[in-house]
Amino acid sequence: MTIRKTTAMIAAITMLTVGACSKKAPETLPPAPEGTDTGTGTGTDPNAVVPGSQQDFIANVASDRIFFGFDQYNVDAEDMATLQSQAQWLQRNPAVRVTIEGHADERGTRDYNIALGERRANAAKNYLASLGIDPSRMNVISYGKERPAELGSNEEAWAKNRRAVTVVIGR
């Protein structure tokens, strides 16, 4: 898919005006993939946020995730605003690499949902790349419907599960 610069500019403005919107991040984070560095600090102050960590990332971006419509993978204006805030953080932390996890809701078949999650993760990756983030800093992985963030079986939960989540994996 192609993203035009003009859309990005509009989205940047949208970000400033909408602020906390209906698609804000759920309170709970998905479990970190096995073996990844969640970036928990080891400094003397246990509450100190380590620059470049997942904690730092969460604290300084609009959201670590974007959401999609049913069977959709397009990045809308709200998603663009979120990804722009992520891009800004990634530009401030040029040594950091991320994994973008693509997910689907439970109302699809398993193999198709893996493919759909791949589409979503790549849509987020491509948009971040269009903002100047080096694609080699971004891995993608699809979890299909295997790792729902919300466990209910209703439209609200499914809307939160159709997501692409950016996870800091270290430097």
Next chain:
Amino acid sequence: MPLRSIALPLALMLSVAPALAQVASPTPAPAVPTEPRETIEGTLSQDRTVIAVPAFATPAVTTVAGLRTDNLGRQIADVIAADLERSGLYAPLGPGSVRAISMAEVRAPRFADWQARNAENVVHGFVQTNSTGGFVVGCYLYDTQLGSELVRQGFEIQPGDWRRAAHKCADAIYSRLSGESPFFDSRVAYIAESGPKGNRIKRLAIMDSDGGNHRFITNGQALALSPRFSPDYKKIVYVSYLNDRVRVFIYDVNGGTQKLVTESRNATFAPRWSPDGRQILFSMAVGGNTDIYRISTEGGTPVRLTNAPGIDVGGSFSPDGKKIVFESDRSGSQQIYTMNVDGSDQRRISFGGGRYATPEWSPRGDLIAFTKMGGGEFRIGVMTPGGSGERLLTNSWQDEAPTWSPNGRVIQFFRTTSGREGKSTIWQVDLTGVNLRRLPTPQDGSDPSWGPILP
């Protein structure tokens, strides 16, 4: 080969040579272990043939590998009765509900007794030890009205394979009475599930077609998905999230080792065997675009079969290996397509409204099974390879991923319940849609894959 068919003499040798007789237990027989009677979930048709299956007789109580011939006789009858019941066609009277038989009755049934139980057929058999540290199992089927013998088969088995003798006997009975090909003596690969919905532990596991001889293969540290037995049962192809990547592995069942199907930086998933076991179909996502590829099990360069910009995924070979049925959303939603094995002549076959997924070609070649999504339900259905004659077999919130019995008459699938405590379990249904049963598994289960009749 662990199980061998043998010709049974017309007259049974009722004596067991002393050299073969292990020390008979001098103590009274312990309580006979019986098959666990699971709570039956499902529906069965009403007009089923009543078949009596009393415990198999033994000419002398002997013990091999801790298995007593009398206990084994009852267990084998239990397995046969459970197989026949699960087929949906029969109402067996198992060893728990009919009297035992003497060795003499095996060749001379008291037909009037079984008629009195309204049994149209009766299964008789015997178990005795043989000279090679195993057992001989005889299997007979009679028509109680005509007083005629319909099946007479014998099997030599090693102690660990006694269930196969029961499945072989059940297959002989089923085939003789229904005219269909056998299917009980076969195995299923599936994914055992446990843990909370948001972080399910998914392990590759295998079992007999009735849930017996269950074995976990992977330890659950990496997500395992969508297994398929190779046609010779020596390997299983499946998806593992090992090292946080989505890749297709071939697992060697006897060796316990596994290898990648293809080296790629891209996600590979949805693997399927060709009928001859020499090729594997898989799906690969490149930059978010998923297509279907074919590769030799020996390795080499994958052949790309689809190149639509949408998601082309899954796939299942026709039994002659010439065609492939697969799913694609190139029309805007998931639909079923067929193509030649080289990727040519791609054409859509599903037009019934709603979304269609997970097509599986019947081993008989006559039908495609699928998951149909629409109206808030996921249902299992079948249609012809040309797309006509669509019939839906199940009706539930979420039934998914059909897999065919070796004879193409029964379909297993998994059923997921909704909500925070939603679980998946494995079910089977016959082509009438009436006979629906849940399969017993030690944990929850999904992604069943039914292999052919055991070699």
